[in-house]
Amino acid sequence: MYDLIVAGGGAAGMMAAGFAAQRGKKVLLLEKNEQLGKKLLITGKGRCNLTNDCEIEEIIKNFPGNGKFLYSSLYSFSNWQLREFFSEWGVETKVERGGRVFPTSDSARDVVEALKKFIKNNGVEIRLKEAVEQLIVTEGEIKGAKTKKNSYSGNNLLLAVGGAAYPTTGSAGDGYRLARQTGHNIIKTGPSLVPLEVAEGWITKLQGLKLKNVTATLTIAGEEVVEEFGEMLFTHFGVSGPIILTLSRQVANNLNQELKLKINLKPALSIEQLDERLQRDFSKYSRKQFKNSLGDLLPKGLIPIIINLSSIPEDKFVNQITREERRELLKLLTELELTITGTRGFRRAIVTAGGVDTEEIDPSTLESKLVEGLYFAGELVDVDAYTGGFNLQAAFSMGYVVGNQVT
Structure with missing residues (x-):
C-alpha cells in the first residue's frame, strides 16, 4: 500500500516523488522507459534549459495556454527555488540570452542525475519498464494502478506521463487515454514549438x-x-x-x-x-x-x-x-x-498544446475535481508555453505541489 503512486519519471514525476518521500511518504515511481528522464536528456539540445530567470508574472505571460492556472504552482515553487534546489544537489546554473537558465556544465545528464539522486536518497521505490495500463477507481476514489506486470494499491496517484510530443521518449499519449477512463475531458491536442x-x-x-x-x-x-x-x-x-x-x-x-x-x-x-x-x-x-x-x-x-x-x-x-x-x-x-x-508534427514538437482540461483540476493542489486522490502534472495538462525554459519550470513546480500535497 503506497501513499503515492507516480506514473511517469520525467521532470514533474521525479520532483513529486522526491518531495513526497522526503516527507516520509511511501512512494512508488513507475516509468515505461528503461531509464528515468529520457525526454529531459534531449531538452535544450542536450543542455537542458530548465527555467528562466524572469519574474513569475513574466513566466505566466509566456504561457499562451492557460498560464493563470499555474499561479499557485509557480508561487509555491519559483524559478529561484528551483535553482537553489539544483544547487543543493550539485548542479550550478547560469543565465544566458533571454533569461534562459542552463546547468553551468551545459549537460542535461547532470540535471537528470541530480533528480535521480534526490529520489533515491529519499527512498522512492522505482520500477522501470512498467507503464500504467489502467487506473483503479472505486466510488470516485483512486485505489491504485495496474501495469502489465503487477497491480499496485495506493490512495493517491499522480499522472505525469507527458503529452504526445517526441513519442520516441515515451510520450505517446497514454495519459490522455487514462484520464478519459476516469471521466476527464481532453482539450484537443496539437504539436507546439514545432x-x-x-x-x-x-x-x-x-x-x-x-x-x-x-x-x-x-x-x-x-x-x-x-x-x-x-x-x-x-x-x-x-x-x-x-x-x-x-x-x-x-x-x-x-x-x-x-x-x-x-x-x-x-x-x-x-x-x-x-x-x-x-x-x-x-x-x-x-x-x-x-x-x-x-x-x-x-x-x-x-x-x-x-x-x-x-x-x-x-x-x-x-x-x-x-x-x-x-x-x-x-x-x-x-x-x-x-x-x-x-x-x-508531434515527432518533432517540443511540447503538446491541449491536454487534460484545467477546469477539472484544482489549481492549488492539482487534484482532480472528479476523482479523489488523482493528480495531474506536467505536459499532460492543458498548459503550454513558448521557448525559454517555461515549460520545464511549470513541470517542476507542479511536481513540487503534488509531492507536498499528498497525505
Missing part, C-alpha cells in the same frame, strides 16, 4: 542558413495574427529556430486555412531608411552587376535567392536598375513570403 514546412522549393538551397535580428509575421487567411523578432533557421523542409517555434502554436490550430509567413530581413530600418541604404550600396557598386551589389546587405547564401525572386536580371548593371525595380526589391527584403503547408 518546425514548419513550406511550399517554396528554393528553401532547400538555404538549408542551414541562420538569420538573426529578423521579424517573422504569420498571416492566417490574409490577416496578420502574430509577429516575432529574433533568430530563425532555414531547413531542407522549411523553417525552424526560436521565433518560428513560437509562431508554430497558431499554425497547428489553423492548418485548414491559408497560412503565410512574411520575413522582414531588416526590421531595424524603416522602409525609407532601407531605401536610402540600398541607394548608397547601389551608388557604391554602380558599375557592378546586380549579383555583386548585395554583399554588404545580405548573407552570401541568401543573395542568389533574392536576385531570382526579384526578377531583376543578375547581370544587369546596378546603375541601370529602375526605381520601380528597386521598390520591388525593397518589398522582397521586408516581406519575403513563404507559404506554410504544415508542421513537422
Whole structure:
C-alpha cells in the first residue's frame, strides 16, 4: 500500500516523488522507459534549459495556454527555488540570452542525475519498464494502478506521463487515454514549438542558413495574427529556430486555412531608411552587376535567392536598375513570403498544446475535481508555453505541489 503512486519519471514525476518521500511518504515511481528522464536528456539540445530567470508574472505571460492556472504552482515553487534546489544537489546554473537558465556544465545528464539522486536518497521505490495500463477507481476514489506486470494499491496517484510530443521518449499519449477512463475531458491536442514546412522549393538551397535580428509575421487567411523578432533557421523542409517555434502554436490550430509567413530581413530600418541604404550600396557598386551589389546587405547564401525572386536580371548593371525595380526589391527584403503547408508534427514538437482540461483540476493542489486522490502534472495538462525554459519550470513546480500535497 503506497501513499503515492507516480506514473511517469520525467521532470514533474521525479520532483513529486522526491518531495513526497522526503516527507516520509511511501512512494512508488513507475516509468515505461528503461531509464528515468529520457525526454529531459534531449531538452535544450542536450543542455537542458530548465527555467528562466524572469519574474513569475513574466513566466505566466509566456504561457499562451492557460498560464493563470499555474499561479499557485509557480508561487509555491519559483524559478529561484528551483535553482537553489539544483544547487543543493550539485548542479550550478547560469543565465544566458533571454533569461534562459542552463546547468553551468551545459549537460542535461547532470540535471537528470541530480533528480535521480534526490529520489533515491529519499527512498522512492522505482520500477522501470512498467507503464500504467489502467487506473483503479472505486466510488470516485483512486485505489491504485495496474501495469502489465503487477497491480499496485495506493490512495493517491499522480499522472505525469507527458503529452504526445517526441513519442520516441515515451510520450505517446497514454495519459490522455487514462484520464478519459476516469471521466476527464481532453482539450484537443496539437504539436507546439514545432518546425514548419513550406511550399517554396528554393528553401532547400538555404538549408542551414541562420538569420538573426529578423521579424517573422504569420498571416492566417490574409490577416496578420502574430509577429516575432529574433533568430530563425532555414531547413531542407522549411523553417525552424526560436521565433518560428513560437509562431508554430497558431499554425497547428489553423492548418485548414491559408497560412503565410512574411520575413522582414531588416526590421531595424524603416522602409525609407532601407531605401536610402540600398541607394548608397547601389551608388557604391554602380558599375557592378546586380549579383555583386548585395554583399554588404545580405548573407552570401541568401543573395542568389533574392536576385531570382526579384526578377531583376543578375547581370544587369546596378546603375541601370529602375526605381520601380528597386521598390520591388525593397518589398522582397521586408516581406519575403513563404507559404506554410504544415508542421513537422508531434515527432518533432517540443511540447503538446491541449491536454487534460484545467477546469477539472484544482489549481492549488492539482487534484482532480472528479476523482479523489488523482493528480495531474506536467505536459499532460492543458498548459503550454513558448521557448525559454517555461515549460520545464511549470513541470517542476507542479511536481513540487503534488509531492507536498499528498497525505
